[in-house]
Amino acid sequence: MAPCCAIRGCSLHSFGNDRNPLLGFLKIFVTPACLAGSSLTSETIGKHMKSVQKATAFESDPRDLSAKSEESYGELAPEYYCAHRHPTCANFDLLQDALLDTLRPLVSKDGFYVEVGCGKGRLDRLAERATVVLTDISDCMLGLARQRTRGRVRCERMNVFKPHFTDGTVDGVFGFLADPFNHGAFFQNSHRMLSEGGRLVVTLPNHEWAVAVRTALGQPIDQTTFINCQGRKVTAPSITRPRIEQIALMKAIGYDVQSTWALSLNSLAIGRPTPSHHVILAAQRLALDPLTAPLVDVFVAAKI
């Protein structure tokens, strides 16, 4: 399978330059690996919409997803960002941080932006001069954001399935690693919160990577498993989809998906992190180099 494109070394359909995919706005670029040879026409998306609509009917209840996430991430919060204990999280964290410069053109200093499922949070570093609210369902995760931002940034507890912002008032919703709540109801709620033309930016673990690693470990493909500091397994919901199905879901809810691309460890401009055991395991199954294997998919969409 060919590697998906990354910020650096973007192999196809890049309409900007390969360091900043957003310069090529209003175009979706995807890789043959992700689309299995199909091109991204409205006809192709339409076909996938049918399967997405069918699939979402069987998705978990948002109440179950949020209860499970609150419990699991609450327990993991004190150690989630410990690179030694959770090296895959650390690989993913570096990739998201590297994304900030690419996303910066999406925010304006007069805008109002919300980060959902923020963990320790990063939107304040992307939109330094704008009004930003960091939100998470887990008080413990939100505690990390509060600790980091020391009263400089609003931090509010919010379940994405019960958002408390007034409809049409938010200029951008950002969710980094939104897999615990990658459900139609989240996209609907965000759509309501957004102003006309407001942006939704989400990153998700790449589906092919997630399936490869979870299959190798004999785990359900819609869950992620952590071994906590006491050696106990902690599982959390983690919904990933082939990229074309993810796009179809978002389009069905009323988004214009403007840009999507995949990140791999060789996307990082400075240095090369050591791929975690799970990155290497999945890459082996996919017959890819761990440095070029797609790990995180990025979606930039606008409310229409």
Ligand SMILES: C[S@@+](CC[C@H](N)C(=O)[O-])C[C@H]1O[C@@H](n2cnc3c(N)ncnc32)[C@H](O)[C@@H]1O
């Ligand atoms: C995979 S972590 C990512 C954290 C952070 N965005 C990052 O990139 O480091 C997912 C986060 O989503 C939060 N979360 C899970 N379900 C949620 C929900 N229903 N509403 C709000 N936050 C949720 C978790 O508490 C956790 O902080």
